[in-house]
Amino acid sequence: MVICITGASSGIGEATAARFAREPGARLVLVARREDRLAALAARLPGGPHTVVAVDLTSDDAPARVRAHVEEQHDGRLDVLVNNAGAAWRARFDEGGWENVRKTMALNFDAQVRLTEALLPLVRASAPSAIVNVASTAGRVARGGTGAYSASKFALAGWSDALWAEEREHGVHVGLVLPGFISTEGFPQAELRASPRTRWMVSTADKAADAIAQCALDRRPERYVPRAYWIPAALRIVLPSLVRRAIGGSSAQVMTTTTKADGE
Numbered sequence: 001m002v003i004c005i006t007g008a009s010s011g012i013g014e015a016t017a018a019r020f021a022r023e024p025g026a027r028l029v030l031v032a033r034r035e036d037r038l039a040a041l042a043a044r045l046p047g048g049p050h051t052v053v054a055v056d057l058t059s060d061d062a063p064a065r066v067r068a069h070v071e072e073q074h075d076g077r078l079d080v081l082v083n084n085a086g087a088a089w090r091a092r093f094d095e096g097g098w099e100n101v102r103k104t105m106a107l108n109f110d111a112q113v114r115l116t117e118a119l120l121p122l123v124r125a126s127a128p129s130a131i132v133n134v135a136s137t138a139g140r141v142a143r144g145g146t147g148a149y150s151a152s153k154f155a156l157a158g159w160s161d162a163l164w165a166e167e168r169e170h171g172v173h174v175g176l177v178l179p180g181f182i183s184t185e186g187f188p189q190a191e192l193r194a195s196p197r198t199r200w201m202v203s204t205a206d207k208a209a210d211a212i213a214q215c216a217l218d219r220r221p222e223r224y225v226p227r228a229y230w231i232p233a234a235l236r237i238v239l240p241s242l243v244r245r246a247i248g249g250s251s252a253q254v255m256t257t258t259t260k261a262d263g264e
């Protein structure tokens, strides 16, 4: 079984690599920009041989490079594609403007779509197979200060639903994972973890990895992490005024900005 995981150099992607490496016969294709981190991970995981592609997924040639790698190193076999790489740059719209939306969409949405387009023929040829897209509960409920991030994750969730319906006839399952607050390098959740009142809200990358594996291997269509986060998502639909009151104003404070993606 060949599994390609983007954003495998840290956080949820790294935990997902460790989770899939436990599957018998798993061979991983680890994708991100930091080659040293990917190579070290590939070397220490069981099974394999695992391979790495060090690439900026927003670059024009990234999809073709990943596809060529899978064709050359894994005979074109691709059983699972996990579109996980992503980042958040917190800014109100009147601060970050279109440029922040453009930058966020380029990584969190366009890059996933472009990579999927390039790899879909290989995934179909390997069916029964799966694509798992990592969105966010911010792709169901938006808060002030994170509009660009929410826009990218709402887009990813909507596109994933359509792809799920379209690819069924080809034997390709499309799963969607919506994490809540997970403590990782890019999303440390330091403020939530600092207080005993909010610490319980923060989950682990291993739990997100289990959900991703469940979507891919057990063909689950959708998983929130933690599971109870489906409740605010449902409330946003049935009681929108309640959710607006709950998140109004101060909510932007709890999301921590990642800065490493553009060196800010």
Ligand SMILES: NC(=O)c1ccc[n+]([C@@H]2O[C@H](COP(=O)([O-])OP(=O)(O)OC[C@H]3O[C@@H](n4cnc5c(N)ncnc54)[C@H](OP(=O)(O)O)[C@@H]3O)[C@@H](O)[C@H]2O)c1
Binding pocket: 006, 007, 008, 009, 010, 011, 012, 013, 031, 032, 033, 034, 035, 055, 056, 057, 058, 084, 085, 086, 087, 088, 107, 134, 135, 136, 137, 178, 179, 180, 181, 182, 183, 184, 185, 186, 187, 258, 261
């Ligand atoms: N943690 C949370 O609370 C949370 C909640 C909801 C959703 N999510 C989603 O979960 C996914 C993983 O996030 P995480 O929490 O694990 O954060 P993370 O630890 O910062 O991991 C992000 C990964 O994406 C890669 N990446 C970033 N920009 C890239 C680029 N231009 N090209 C290629 N790879 C790139 C990074 O690797 P390099 O820097 O080496 O390129 C890294 O491996 C993201 O899509 C995020 O939106 C996270």
